[in-house]
Amino acid sequence: DADVTQTPRNRITKTGKRIMLECSQTKGHDRMYWYRQDPGLGLRLIYYSFDVKDINKGEISDGYSVSRQAQAKFSLSLESAIPNQTALYFCATSHPTRSPNVLTFGAGSRLTVL
Amino acid sequence: AQSVTQLDSQVPVFEEAPVELRCNYSSSVSVYLFWYVQYPNQGLQLLLKYLSGSTLVKGINGFEAEFNKSQTSFHLRKPSVHISDTAEYFCAVFTGGGNKLTFGTGTQLKVEL
Numbered sequence: 272d273a274d275v276t277q278t279p280r281n282r283i284t285k286t287g288k289r290i291m292l293e294c295s296q297t298k299g300h301d302r303m304y305w306y307r308q309d310p311g312l313g314l315r316l317i318y319y320s321f322d323v324k325d326i327n328k329g330e331i332s333d334g335y336s337v338s339r340q341a342q343a344k345f346s347l348s349l350e351s352a353i354p355n356q357t358a359l360y361f362c363a364t365s366h367p368t369r370s371p372n373v374l375t376f377g378a379g380s381r382l383t384v385l
Numbered sequence: 386a387q388s389v390t391q392l393d394s395q396v397p398v399f400e401e402a403p404v405e406l407r408c409n410y411s412s413s414v415s416v417y418l419f420w421y422v423q424y425p426n427q428g429l430q431l432l433l434k435y436l437s438g439s440t441l442v443k444g445i446n447g448f449e450a451e452f453n454k455s456q457t458s459f460h461l462r463k464p465s466v467h468i469s470d471t472a473e474y475f476c477a478v479f480t481g482g483g484n485k486l487t488f489g490t491g492t493q494l495k496v497e498l
Contacts, residue, residue, distance in 0.1 A: 275428075304485070311394065313475060313490040314429075329485070361428055372417060372479045372486055376428035 274298050275377035277362050283383045290349040292380045294362030301367055303345040304374065305329075305337060308359040317360075320345055321367070352384040388412075389478050391489035398466055399497055406461040406492045408450075408476030418459040419477040419486065420450055429475060435459065446470065471496045 275296045284290055294303065301322050306314040316329030318337040326337060334356060336348045349356055359381050363374040390409045398404045410416060417436050421429040433444025440452040450461045459476060476489040 306488075311490060313391075314488040316485055319485060363429075373419070373431055373434060374421075374429070374486065376421075376430065378426075378428045 273378065275362055275364055275375055277360075277377035277380045279380060280378065281381045283385065284352055285385050286353055288352050288384075290352050290382065292347045292360055292362075292382070294345045294347070294377060296343050296345075296362075296364045296375075298364050298366070298375055299342075300364035300375070301342065302365045303339065304363045304365075305335075305345070305347045306361045306363060307331065308361060308379075314361065317347065349382075352382075354384045357382060357384045389476050389487055389489035391476055391492050393492050394490070395493045395495065397495045397497060400468055401465050403464050404462065404466050404470075404494065406474050406476075406494065408459045408461065408489060410457050410459065410476075410478045412457075412478060412480050414480050417479040418450075418452060419479070420444065420448070420459075420461050421475045421477060421488075423473045423475065423491075425472070432461070432474070466494070466496050468496050468498065470494060 304319040305317040320339045362377040388411045419434045420432040422432045423429045435452045443449045473491045477486045
């Protein structure tokens with residue numbers, strides 16, 4: 272099994288629908304992140320969490336929310352999806368002291384909003 | 386604020402030729418620097434990192450990068466590329482105050498026969 276698992280891997284939805292992307296990890300890492308990848312823009316940070324009670328906005332958090340249900344689980348929600356949220360979404364984890372800021376990425380969730 | 390610039394969006398190269406992918410960063414404080422690689426339809430994986438010490442760092446698959454503080458650069462090199470090196474490469478910078486990684490826009494390396 273992958274260290275960082277994202278579900279679903281692909282999703283097509285319509286404008287206005289609520290969408291949840293889920294991430295679970297077996298690395299035992301405290302820190303978890305959600306990034307969005309768009310062609311020509313690289314990866315941009317949406318939200319990050321350093322432990323279960325800690326949630327922080329990244330550079331592009333508008334239109335998104337997150338929930339850290341447990342150390343191993345971090346979900347990203349789009350309350351009302353819009354077409355410009357069509358992108359590839361990555362979850363990542365890191366350990367705060369071992370190899371600081373080396374991220375382990377999931378395989379990605381491709382979201383298309385029609 | 387920190388930022389990362391990858392000037393080349395695409396780099397075509399023939400197999401067995403050398404390649405250099407350029408990365409420049411801006412930060413007023415000490416940095417940690419990273420290169421990640423993304424193969425088609427996969428997530429990113431760490432290629433190499435500079436945290437401190439020797440400015441020449443070696444990574445997986447024969448890649449290396451050199452940290453140049455005066456030029457604020459961290460260029461990635463490989464002396465002889467293979468078809469399997471075709472992928473997108475991302476430079477990233479971390480500063481302790483920011484507490485997170487900032488990625489460049491990526492360079493698509495296409496290795497041709």
